[in-house]
Amino acid sequence: MSWLTDVDDDDEDKYADYEAKSRPNPKGNRARTKIRPEHGDAVTGRVFTVDRGRYSVLVGEGTPDEHEATASRASELRKQAIVTGDLVDLVGDTSGETGTLSRIVRIQPRTTVLRRSADDSDEVERIIVANADQMLIVVAAANPEPRPRLVDRYLVAAFDAGLKPIICITKTDLADPTEFLANFAALDVTVVRSGADAMPTEEIMALLVGHTTVAVGHSGVGKSTLVNALVPDANRAIGRVNAVTGRGRHTSSSTISYRVGDGWIIDTPGVRSFGLGHVNPENILRSFTDLAKIAEDCPRGCTHLPDAPDCAIAERVEAGELGEAGALRLDSFQRLLASLAA
Numbered sequence: 001m002s003w004l005t006d007v008d009d010d011d012e013d014k015y016a017d018y019e020a021k022s023r024p025n026p027k028g029n030r031a032r033t034k035i036r037p038e039h040g041d042a043v044t045g046r047v048f049t050v051d052r053g054r055y056s057v058l059v060g061e062g063t064p065d066e067h068e069a070t071a072s073r074a075s076e077l078r079k080q081a082i083v084t085g086d087l088v089d090l091v092g093d094t095s096g097e098t099g100t101l102s103r104i105v106r107i108q109p110r111t112t113v114l115r116r117s118a119d120d121s122d123e124v125e126r127i128i129v130a131n132a133d134q135m136l137i138v139v140a141a142a143n144p145e146p147r148p149r150l151v152d153r154y155l156v157a158a159f160d161a162g163l164k165p166i167i168c169i170t171k172t173d174l175a176d177p178t179e180f181l182a183n184f185a186a187l188d189v190t191v192v193r194s195g196a197d198a199m200p201t202e203e204i205m206a207l208l209v210g211h212t213t214v215a216v217g218h219s220g221v222g223k224s225t226l227v228n229a230l231v232p233d234a235n236r237a238i239g240r241v242n243a244v245t246g247r248g249r250h251t252s253s254s255t256i257s258y259r260v261g262d263g264w265i266i267d268t269p270g271v272r273s274f275g276l277g278h279v280n281p282e283n284i285l286r287s288f289t290d291l292a293k294i295a296e297d298c299p300r301g302c303t304h305l306p307d308a309p310d311c312a313i314a315e316r317v318e319a320g321e322l323g324e325a326g327a328l329r330l331d332s333f334q335r336l337l338a339s340l341a342a
């Protein structure tokens with residue numbers, strides 16, 4: 001299970017943020033952010049790559065003055081992770097001209113945080129991407145053989161972070177994915193099929209425009225092929241080359257940001273582990289709005305697992321009130337919860 005254990009930390013933010021698993025989290029995954037009213041002259045930008053303490057930031061996004069600037073972090077932020085997708089405030093020389101360096105003095109409040117633990121039992125969690133709103137889960141119909149449990153884990157991570165999952169099944173020219181996809185039929189997830197003979201670039205584009213989408217997938221599933229088709233000039237894409245040092249970066253970068261229309265797709269070639277030790281089961285339930293409503297009648301502390309006594313969801317399903325679809329949704333929900341315990 002190499003994807004569980006190969007931690008590719010080369011280019012990752014070295015400052016893991018330590019947070020108690022049980023930290024009160026009333027507003028989802030919003031992270032704490034220091035507000036510093038000084039630096040009133042700061043400009044705002046979007047972090048699109050992180051490389052050994054240097055941040056590439058897009059300033060003036062979508063304006064005629066749009067440009068890239070390189071930044072370091074202010075010392076007061078040294079214990080906080082700054083990640084791809086963060087909106088940050090910069091001071092100093094933000095011109096982006098060769099040799100200039102600005103300074104990140106503030107991380108703006110994040111709308112979402114995609115995290116992973118180093119492994120399932122690890123208390124240390126790292127933030128992979130901030131402010132994304134969708135997750136594109138790429139899985140091949142064959143070669144490599146698709147594994148439902150792996151997709152379950154991605155789904156759990158997406159639901160936990162409050163990202164809308166989209167499944168793209170590739171290599172449909174090699175095998176019929178119908179049976180595999182039946183695993184996810186009860187979930188409210190958009191599925192797109194892609195094959196060498198027919199790449200649904202327009203269909204996927206329509207799903208990506210206006211969003212920030214994190215692309216995840218096991219090595220060899222065809223994620224790069226897909227991203228390249230979506231972003232024709234991917235080789236010159238933002239984040240490939242460090243503007244200041246000129247170093248090629250694709251060897252060690254854990255994320256690469258590409259623009260799609262007014263949205264972003266963030267590839268995660270360096271993210272090989274997706275531990276779920278930090279995941280709160282309540283966040284999974286929240287993504288099953290129909291079941292979450294019923295769960296209000298569950299006994300306190302109900303796990304909603306098959307062995308849970310007096311689980312209201314299970315009782316309603318058993319009584320046939322939710323129909324066959326409801327039974328399948330409970331199955332899927334329990335399967336996702338089980339992947340946390342696995």
Ligand SMILES: Nc1nc2c(ncn2[C@@H]2O[C@H](COP(=O)(O)OP(=O)(O)OP(=O)(O)O)[C@@H](O)[C@H]2O)c(=O)[nH]1
Pocket residue numbers: 170171172173174194195196197217218219220221222223224225226269
């Ligand atoms: N038959 C078939 N082959 C495909 C398809 N998409 C990609 N491939 C092939 O699958 C192989 C892996 O594709 P990549 O795009 O490099 O896969 P990846 O997911 O980016 O893998 P890593 O680079 O290891 O992360 C390549 O040889 C592709 O040509 C497809 O739809 N059908």
Ligand SMILES: [Zn+2]
Pocket residue numbers: 295298299302303304305308310311312313314
């Ligand atoms: Zn219950």
